[in-house]
Amino acid sequence: MDAYAAGVTGSQTTAPRLTAKGQATRERIVAAAAQLMFERGVAGTSTDEVQAKAGVSASQLYHYFADKRALVAAVIAWQADTIVGGQAELFARLDSVEGLRAWRDALVGIQVERRCAGGCPLGTLAGELVETDPEARADLDVAYRRWADGIADGLYRMHDRGELPADADPGKLATAILAAAQGGLVLTQVSRSTEPLEVALDTAIDHVAALVERARAR
Amino acid sequence: MDAYAAGVTGSQTTAPRLTAKGQATRERIVAAAAQLMFERGVAGTSTDEVQAKAGVSASQLYHYFADKRALVAAVIAWQADTIVGGQAELFARLDSVEGLRAWRDALVGIQVERRCAGGCPLGTLAGELVETDPEARADLDVAYRRWADGIADGLYRMHDRGELPADADPGKLATAILAAAQGGLVLTQVSRSTEPLEVALDTAIDHVAALVERARAR
DSSP states (O other): OTTTTTSSOOOOOOOOOOOOHHHHHHHHHHHHHHHHHHHHOOOOOOOHHHHHTTOOOHHHHHHHHHHHHHHHHHHHHHHHIIIITHHHHHHHHTTTTHHHHHHHHHHHHHHHHHHOSSSOOOHHHHHHHHOOHHHHHHHHHHHHHHHHHHHHHHHHHHHHHHHHTTTTOOHHEEEEEEEHHHHHHHHHHHOOOOOHHHHHHHHHHHHHHHHHHHHHOO | OOOTTEEEEEOOOOOOOOOOHHHHHHHHHHHHHHHHHHHOOSOOOOOHHHHHHTTOHHHHHHOSSHHHHHHHHHHHHHHIIIIIIIIIIHHTTTTHHHHHHHHHHHHHHHHHHTTTOOOOOOOHHHHHHTOOEEEEEEEEHHHHHHHHHHHHHHHHHHTTTSSEEEEOOHHHHHHHHHHHHHHHHHHHHHHSSSSSHHHHHHHHHHHHHHHHHHHOOO
16 A cells, blocks of 8 residues: 555544534635635735635634634645545546546646646645645645545555456555646646646556556456 | 657757856856745845845846846756756666666655755746746746657657657657656655655656567567
């Protein structure tokens, strides 16, 4: 088992219990903050702007988030939820080469929609926060590990069913696929072309497909 | 041939002809700016600080660089030169699986030295500049393509010698290896562990090794 992709289980969100209405308000604040921080960066986003976008008062915002730091932590968790939870159907199918290719198509499709601008929402937060905010770095680490675990789940199922060779390490394969996605997104953002993302993911998935063929041939 | 990895030849540096002494002064300014921008970001680095670090006057700095924008362009080119030119011996050996593994060890070694902090110098510049500075984005695109071409060169030689299957695409393999390095560096920076970089590069290189075996078996 790979230590990187198997570091975390469960949700990193540690919000207090809220009523359904309170939960919806909190969610609206976080979604607004996430969008603003993706577009303008964390430093370029004020809590005033988050309030305006979410349509809440300062006292409402501070009821849910003691300070901007708490809001940033919630945004990091929200991005991980959106990537893994928002694509739950795709992640559930990551136990086959076809499912991996469908997930790859979805990632490429998002970049086509965004005209390759913006990059990965988690990667953007990482670039801004990793070296200056140790708490955010730890939160981002948890978020990436959730993403890696989401990819690893399907590969472990394939391994259990004997569709991957016994000596293949699903956790490591998941880490490699996540790295291909991250690196591909950086190159796609810089080149404004989906080609590097496509090539990076295709190569990683071709590697899995070759392992499946090897397991089948035995 | 892959369009991504084959986009550029030659150097992107378009400096005017300088005397040896002038060239040395210019180089000292760029190296100082590159280090400061890597540590503090472009926005966090003033030309005053670059002057102080390089030990030059304002008039000297502005003799070589009309403005901060010109300095940023030179820093991007310098980082590409350092990655590809500074590791020329390693890049020359990228025409074998052993050479790829030696290059992987060198990249991991740099991260061990830096305690996994800072990430990729080009990636850091990209994170800060891509969405706000179209000229820097274009410069970064050229820099990444030079890196991809540096990796592709060796793979094309392997392909020419029949050590890679005829249907393998060296340009695409180079893009995938570069993406693995970039994504691995992001995950290594966030996790403060070299493991994701190691796993990402090992998986990409294992894929090349499997192609070499396939070519040999024919």
